[in-house]
Amino acid sequence: MNKRTKILEAMRNNPRDWRIEELLSVAAQFGLECRNHGGSHHVFSHPGVENDVSVPAHRPIKPVYI
Numbered sequence: 001m002n003k004r005t006k007i008l009e010a011m012r013n014n015p016r017d018w019r020i021e022e023l024l025s026v027a028a029q030f031g032l033e034c035r036n037h038g039g040s041h042h043v044f045s046h047p048g049v050e051n052d053v054s055v056p057a058h059r060p061i062k063p064v065y066i
Contacts, residue, residue: 004029015063023061 007026011018020042024034027044035043036057045052055065 011066015066017060018066019059020055020057020061023055023066 004026007022008030011022011026024042027034030046032044032046035045040058041054041056043052043054053065055061
């Protein structure tokens with residue numbers, strides 16, 4: 001099991017108390033792009049997926065986003 005898979009499993013097993021920096025790191029490793037135009041949300045997108053996901057950058061990130 002490689003590092004990115006371990007981090008993703010850790011997020012799935014304990015979806016509470018994650019910071020936006022950790023989510024950005026995992027998203028980049030899986031090829032997701034993140035847009036933040038100075039607001040309080042980050043918008044994640046992937047070329048192969050039609051819908052984007054908007055995640056509030058507040059701490060903690062709610063488990064529904066993990």
